[in-house]
Amino acid sequence: MKYIVVLADGMADNPISEWDNKTPLMVAKKPVMDSLCKRGQAGLLKSIPDGMHPGSEIANMNILGLDPREYFPGRGVLEAAALNVPSEPNELVFRCNLVTIEGGKLVNHSGGHISNEEAGELIKALNNELTSEGVKFHQGVSYRNLMMMENGSEEIECKPPHDYPGEPFEGLLPSGKAGGSETVDRLQSLIKKSIEILDKHPVNKRRREQGLAAANAIWPWSPGKAGGFPSFKERWGIKSGAVISAVDLIHGIGGMAGLESIHVEGATGLFDTNYEGKAAAAVEALKKVDFVFLHVEAADEAGHEGDKDLKKKVVEDFDQRLLKPLLEGLNQLDEEVAIALLPDHPTPCELRTHTSDPVPFFIVKPGLEADGVDSFDEESVKNGAMGTLSDGGVLEKLFS
Ligand SMILES: [Zn+2]
Structure with missing residues (x-):
């Protein structure tokens, strides 16, 4: 079995009054994401530990099971x-x-x-x-x-x-x-x-x-100070893995945890990013390593801009230009692939900054019975079979 986490940075949002209290994930057309969600089990993840700042570095470390309460080495160390x-x-x-x-x-x-x-x-x-x-x-x-x-x-x-x-x-x-x-x-x-x-x-x-x-x-x-950072292999018993991202901090976390860094040409961290190239790089990487962390920044930036229409478009691009070719590529692989999809934290357009609220997620893997949640958004996943998890809970379920 191979494993992939698709991380949509900042994609979760708050209800938007002009949109009848719907979020970008509820309004956007995202047939690929929704049908994938329907094949698995959904839930909420409390990704930011109590009392910690809802930064991407904290959330991503926590999601990867590298407990930031114990191991956060400072932003400088990660960027170095x-x-x-x-x-x-x-x-x-x-x-x-x-x-x-x-x-x-x-x-x-x-x-x-x-x-x-x-x-x-x-x-x-x-x-x-x-x-x-x-x-x-x-x-x-x-x-x-x-x-x-x-x-x-x-x-x-x-x-x-x-x-x-x-x-x-x-x-x-x-x-x-x-x-x-x-x-x-x-x-x-x-x-x-x-x-x-x-x-x-x-x-x-x-x-x-x-x-x-x-x-x-x-x-x-x-x-x-550097030193004392846990390795992903020791934490999860997964032999090899890679990180794909446009963001230095994410590569820093992956690198310190012993994950390989893959840089994709044209991956900008913005709305014009090379979605197709990132999807292709993830499929290629899974031919060699057992685990890929595919991080996409664009939704977070749209949230910081406070631009709900842009965020809706980012969700739709993510669906058609990243997820669609990704799934087509994964279907061609010899081995079966378990998939988790989630944001690291919400970046609500009305606030233009991160919050600590739990984020929606779903997991699709062979043998995991579908729970009937057929739309991936902040509300629908509350009916999911996974309930509310915290910290490295999504990876725990993915790898179990
Ligand atoms: Zn952000």
Whole structure:
């Protein structure tokens, strides 16, 4: 038996009043998804542990059975793994945003969505001026970069910059628990020095002249150290597996858990992604490995845009351009394939951010009797035979 999890990032939603309290999953035409759902058993999964932030990294780790309460290593560590940037055991790894600070306020978390090329110049300047302070910077994508700090303490609290747009930055600076005060001092000083270095940098002068936001400060957050991450094989006894995604974080989680990373040309993480290419890559991968985690980001982005019509279209594209060729390909394989389909978390259009509500799922596998749920959406699955599961419950059922 082979196994595939099709993960529709952020596809679950809340009832939309203009649509008679229906969700995009209820309104969209998705014959392939619905007929697949009808062949299996459905339910709800509580994918976000109580008290944890409903981030994709938390949800996806939890769905894969890598309990984030125990093993979440910080966003920086996961992104470093995805970018193949090594870190030393004594290094504290941070996600390091390039942000905009003006008039004492954290204006945005993205440095005005600075380009890769501009970010590269700024990262170079930071490395020239600040390596003597025991830190080094690695370029990622746009404002999403990394900072490694020698001998930093994990007893600190760093605020995610996207949660505080427009607030005075002094009140948001890293703070300490017992034992972390030296690291806190270093971080606060680094942020202030970064403003001196970046604010007058030619890249930012140019951006201001063009009426763009200056990426004039660093914002290190989500610190952690590598090591101690569980392997997927040990967790589930599945010999080999692969991750297909356009998102670095998902590759980071998979890579640290020993799953192979497959990158598909034209997979953008957006509405124009190469759905067909991802489906084909999943079928190819299942000829070699026993498990594939096929992650598709587009629905989440539509939710963040707050665009219900776009989200409906994403569901329909997902159905016709991803699921349809995927199932056709799986039918050609020599071995039978067990399938699970689910979102990681809801990204409701009205809220434009993630929530912790349970997500709908279904499982289709040989020998599993159909439960009669013939529409895959937030309400219908409540009549499913699987009931409400939590954490790695879907994989447990898939592999059992
Ligand atoms: Zn999201």
